[in-house]
Amino acid sequence: MPKLVGIRGSSGSCVSMGLLACKLGNGESIRFLDDVWVGDMMLRVLYPRVYALSLKKNGAVSEMGHRIGGKWEWNFEFRRGFFYWELDQYHEFQCLIQFVLSKEEPDIIFWKGDTMGMFSVKGLCCALEDKWYCEAGWVVSKVIRKLVPAKVTTFMWQLQQSRVATKANLLEKQIILPDGGVCGLCVDGIETTYHLFLHCKEVWATWCSVVQREGLCWVITQTVSNLLLEWGELRIISDWVMWDMIPYALVWTITIW
Ligand SMILES: [Zn+2]
Numbered sequence: 270m271p272k273l274v275g276i277r278g279s280s281g282s283c284v285s286m287g288l289l290a291c292k293l294g295n296g297e298s299i300r301f302l303d304d305v306w307v308g309d310m311m312l313r314v315l316y317p318r319v320y321a322l323s324l325k326k327n328g329a330v331s332e333m334g335h336r337i338g339g340k341w342e343w344n345f346e347f348r349r350g351f352f353y354w355e356l357d358q359y360h361e362f363q364c365l366i367q368f369v370l371s372k373e374e375p376d377i378i379f380w381k382g383d384t385m386g387m388f389s390v391k392g393l394c395c396a397l398e399d400k401w402y403c404e405a406g407w408v409v410s411k412v413i414r415k416l417v418p419a420k421v422t423t424f425m426w427q428l429q430q431s432r433v434a435t436k437a438n439l440l441e442k443q444i445i446l447p448d449g450g451v452c453g454l455c456v457d458g459i460e461t462t463y464h465l466f467l468h469c470k471e472v473w474a475t476w477c478s479v480v481q482r483e484g485l486c487w488v489i490t491q492t493v494s495n496l497l498l499e500w501g502e503l504r505i506i507s508d509w510v511m512w513d514m515i516p517y518a519l520v521w522t523i524t525i526w
Pocket residue numbers: 452453454455456457458464465468469470471
């Protein structure tokens with residue numbers, strides 16, 4: 270397992286994302302409250318009252334006690350005693366760490382981004398991508414991410430947010446269009462995001478023909494987000510992977526019509 274102490278200073282987010290884990294050695298490189306070294310959470314998150322009252326919030330594990338006769342003893346300092354309602358948390362905290370023993374060898378920090386424990390830029394990118402998709406409320410399966418180019422999945426995300434340069438969006442930015450923003454495909458209605466990619470009669474016919482090939486009757490959704498949600502629920506006879514790729518292929522094709 271690699272020793273990765275050197276990368277921690279610039280990777281606080283990796284710690285908070287749970288991508289780094291610590292194996293306690295002498296405790297000199299591991300922050301007592303801010304690293305995940307006992308249990309599976311930072312102690313300051315697990316025991317907020319202990320953190321709030323601690324007088325040493327940034328100390329290393331080795332600074333929180335001392336060795337007496339070869340035996341490790343904790344020595345905490347708090348700005349006041351614990352109130353009755355805080356005692357349960359304090360006792361739980363004491364139980365958790367009472368059997369932890371520091372050793373002579375250096376601490377080790379593990380990379381948890383892949384199963385081998387080896388740090389790689391690819392592993393970091395995958396982990397960050399997972400987090401970003403999750404926070405954005407946008408879930409793209411790993412299969413799709415492997416098969417569909419990133420520029421297409423990103424474009425789909427932009428479509429869901431209506432952050433694409435449709436004529437309606439340009440008009441909103443006070444850009445003057447000679448045709449007044451009318452859809453270039455059907456010449457019937459303003460070219461909004463959902464019109465251009467879903468409801469325009471030229472585009473709608475294409476969506477419908479794809480669905481009808483599966484023997485289904487279908488009403489197109491109002492938004493791209495709903496379309497993607499509903500798409501996965503349709504009972505189709507084609508291959509699932511191919512089916513899931515169709516919306517990406519179709520919207521990308523529409524951009525070059
Ligand atoms: Zn149209």
